Amino acid sequence: MSQAATAPPTPTRRAAPAAQPGTGSVATSGRTGSAVAPQQGQSNRSTPRSLRLWTLATVLACAVFALTSFATMWNGATAGAQAADDAAQLVRVQSIRANLLRADSLATNAFLVGGLESADQRSAYDAALEETTRLLADAAAAQPQDRESLAVLNQAVLRYAADMEQARANNRQGYPVGAGYLSEASAELRDAALPILAELADTNKQRADAQLAANDHPWFELVGLVSAAVLVAAMWWTARQFRRVINTGLLVASLLAVITLVAGIGVLAHNRSVSDGLSRGDLDTIATVGAMRAAANEAKVQESLRLIAHGSGQAHEEAWQQASAEVTDGMAGSGGNLRQLWQNYTESHRKVVTLDQDGKWEEAVAFATDSDPDSPNTTFTAFDDEARSTLESAADDVRAAADQLFIGPVLMLAIGVPALIAAAICAAVGLRARLREYQ
Amino acid sequence: MSSPRGRSTPIQVLGLLLVGLFLAACAPALPEPPPPPLRTTPEVSRPPVAEQNCTNGTQSYEPGKLPAPDKLPADSTMAAIKKRGRLIAGVSADTYLLGARNPATGTIEGFDIDFVRAISKAIFGKPDQYELKVITAADRIPVLQDKEVDIVVRAFTMNCERWDQVAFSSVYYEAGQKVLVRAGSGLKTLADLAGRTVCAPNGTSSITNFERQVPDAEIVAAIDHTGCLVRFQKGEVDAITGDDTVLAGLAAQDPYAEILDGEPFSSEPYGVGVNADQVDLVKFINAKLDQMRDNGEWQDSYDRWLKPALGQDTPPEAEYGR
Structure with a gap:
């Protein structure tokens, strides 16, 4: 490796010059290349020292670049997986929120029906709560940082479920205190559970965004360029100093550094593009559709509460309008099918409002609780199912994209980093060959 | 050349420092999980103490005539209600025995609701020609003043301060x-x-x-x-x-x-609330209440809803003089 590409000049033994202050131990070296014969005196004596400094500089440049590559690619490889985990946690949190509101919506709707609630609604309520419980356990296992909040949330969910059971038990006995427990459960959900879920959704979205932005800094490119520049400068200096154009070791080191730099820039550019696409695409979809689904279920709850209020539901209608506006805002610029499905439900809801306002409360309740194709229950379920499907699809896309984020950095860790270590060795060996000429 | 070992040590140290630095620099700053929210208890709100600056808080207007539904005076409030097609009443839906939703049927029923049905029958000839609006205790006066409802039958205590804001029928129950x-x-x-x-x-x-x-x-x-x-x-x-x-x-x-056993520590005479300007409706309701006291309708309703819990009772005597 230390052999130059062109025929090396035969070193000429000279009388060892007296050591000079400032030249260090190299002054004791008596050898130098004949090609550098014009370099005499002080400058001649400093050449070995300069060689050592260039050796240190090139090895250090390669080492720093290797470390930077390692750190950047390691973060890149783990950030993709972490972002996928955070996105999955975001989906869980949004699903818990939607499931709880779905359960509340089913329970309040069932309260409107005289007599026993339908077995289907009861079954759907139980399924929504069971799904919530499972998601809570999954979420706690998946993200240790969320455990404290999830534990508080779990207590709120337990209190909600207990109050709802009391509401049902009293309702079955014909006691109006059942409605009191329904209100208590509803307050528990809105005062204790939903604020935690909203915060958890924001936190996990920020986490995922932070992971996807992990490689947005230009350290790899900057350090890579500086390292390549140092290697090229070393080649230029040796070529000039020893009148031999090519030092094989330095050339190989430079090539390895440049190839690693170009490959790394390509990997990072690809990953940044995928990350940006995720942040603005599927991850954003998960956040907005999840929030939209929660707002939609809240609107459905308010529709039932409006009728339970029996002619005095204006406050609930205002809450419905607010929740509906959140759904509509969430669909801005997207949500083609969702938009139509929400429009269908909105029309069903308007019919409920019209009947109630016209003093036909019984008819409004009958329409709000049946399962005709144009009833609020049917049109809302169509919207909710579509929203859930959109969420699941976005979550799958995030997982697939996260796999793409993983491949490039891992290849760089497997090939690029060892190549840079090899570059450091090549540079050292190449310069050492020149140094030997002085010994 | 110096010993490689001597040179490598600072490089290793530098390398380790750099690794730590870069890993720290490259690792994203992650947000902390949210703190759990606190539940709050509602603050107690006390109404201003009513000054009883009169002695006729339980006195209402003399009862008027009780014409048949098809002979209501043309310009009367009752005729306007009939023209609308339904009597609108503000009631409670969770006061068991007075006004509460029956979960089995989904309808609101109770002692108070029987008076709504009686007034509906007096106006329309049918007891079920009414629309109920569920209101809170705090809503009782505003919904009458805003004419959102025709009557309020919701454990509405008559007193002098309220007479300044709304009108009442004669007392239909002394709680x-x-x-x-x-x-x-x-x-x-x-x-x-x-x-x-x-x-x-x-x-x-x-x-x-x-x-x-x-x-x-x-x-x-x-x-x-x-x-x-x-x-x-x-x-x-x-x-x-x-x-x-x-x-x-x-x-x-x-x-x-x-x-708890013992005498009640306050008197709460219930009246049917009406807008202060609709005196004709108050007189009409008073006539109907008199009829209910006399024909046993009041007693039947009391016996059905309140007697099992409160024991035997008779209709309170009506006081007029306004």
């Missing part, structure tokens, strides 16, 4: 404030409630009435009496105070609750 406690709790008298937690609907005169009797008790507010029963059953309060009619409804829903 009184009492206290509900847990059976076997050892609480026997009002004095035993000193230092105990007692629930009452927020913003009602029940709070100020009770505090006058037991100043050392701790008042806990709820949105309504049903909210109080929820807190009572959860063990968050020791007692509930309110009108005996309301407490009878609560006791009927909980076999482990009982009303």
Whole structure:
């Protein structure tokens, strides 16, 4: 490796010059290349020292670049997986929120029906709560940082479920205190559970965004360029100093550094593009559709509460309008099918409002609780199912994209980093060959 | 050349420092999880103490004629209601025995609702030509003043201050404030409630009435009496105070609750609330109430809803003179 590409000049033994202050131990070296014969005196004596400094500089440049590559690619490889985990946690949190509101919506709707609630609604309520419980356990296992909040949330969910059971038990006995427990459960959900879920959704979205932005800094490119520049400068200096154009070791080191730099820039550019696409695409979809689904279920709850209020539901209608506006805002610029499905439900809801306002409360309740194709229950379920499907699809896309984020950095860790270590060795060996000429 | 070992040590140290630096620099700053929210208890709101600056708080207008539904005076409020096609009444939907939604049928029923049905029958000839609006205690006066409803039949106590804002029919029931406690709790008298937690609907005169009797008790507010029963059953309060009619409804829903023996410590004469300008409607309702007192309709309703909990009673005597 230390052999130059062109025929090396035969070193000429000279009388060892007296050591000079400032030249260090190299002054004791008596050898130098004949090609550098014009370099005499002080400058001649400093050449070995300069060689050592260039050796240190090139090895250090390669080492720093290797470390930077390692750190950047390691973060890149783990950030993709972490972002996928955070996105999955975001989906869980949004699903818990939607499931709880779905359960509340089913329970309040069932309260409107005289007599026993339908077995289907009861079954759907139980399924929504069971799904919530499972998601809570999954979420706690998946993200240790969320455990404290999830534990508080779990207590709120337990209190909600207990109050709802009391509401049902009293309702079955014909006691109006059942409605009191329904209100208590509803307050528990809105005062204790939903604020935690909203915060958890924001936190996990920020986490995922932070992971996807992990490689947005230009350290790899900057350090890579500086390292390549140092290697090229070393080649230029040796070529000039020893009148031999090519030092094989330095050339190989430079090539390895440049190839690693170009490959790394390509990997990072690809990953940044995928990350940006995720942040603005599927991850954003998960956040907005999840929030939209929660707002939609809240609107459905308010529709039932409006009728339970029996002619005095204006406050609930205002809450419905607010929740509906959140759904509509969430669909801005997207949500083609969702938009139509929400429009269908909105029309069903308007019919409920019209009947109630016209003093036909019984008819409004009958329409709000049946399962005709144009009833609020049917049109809302169509919207909710579509929203859930959109969420699941976005979550799958995030997982697939996260796999793409993983491949490039891992290849760089497997090939690029060892190549840079090899570059450091090549540079050292190449310069050492020149140094030997002085010994 | 110096020893490689001697040179490599600082490089290694530098390398380790750089690794740490870069890993730290490259690792994203992750947000902390949210702190759990705190639940708050509603603050107790006390209504201003009503100054009884009159002595005729329970007096209403002399009853008018009770024409047949097809002979209502053309310009009367009753005719306007008939033209609309339904009587609109503000009621409670969670005061068991007075006005509460029957979960089995989904309809609101009770002692108060029977008066709505009676007035509907007087106007339309049919007892079910009405629309109920569920209102809170605090809504009773505003919905009448804004003419959102024609009548309010919701345990509405007549007093001088309210007469300045709305009009009332003659008294249709004479209630009184009492206290509900847990059976076997050892609480026997009002004095035993000193230092105990007692629930009452927020913003009602029940709070100020009770505090006058037991100043050392701790008042806990709820949105309504049903909210109080929820807190009572959860063990968050020791007692509930309110009108005996309301407490009878609560006791009927909980076999482990009982009303303290003794005379009520306040008088709560219930009247049907009407907009202050619609005196013709008040006189019409008074005529109907007189008829109900005389023909046994009042007694039938009382016996059905309140007698099992409150015992035998007769219609209160009507007072007129306005």
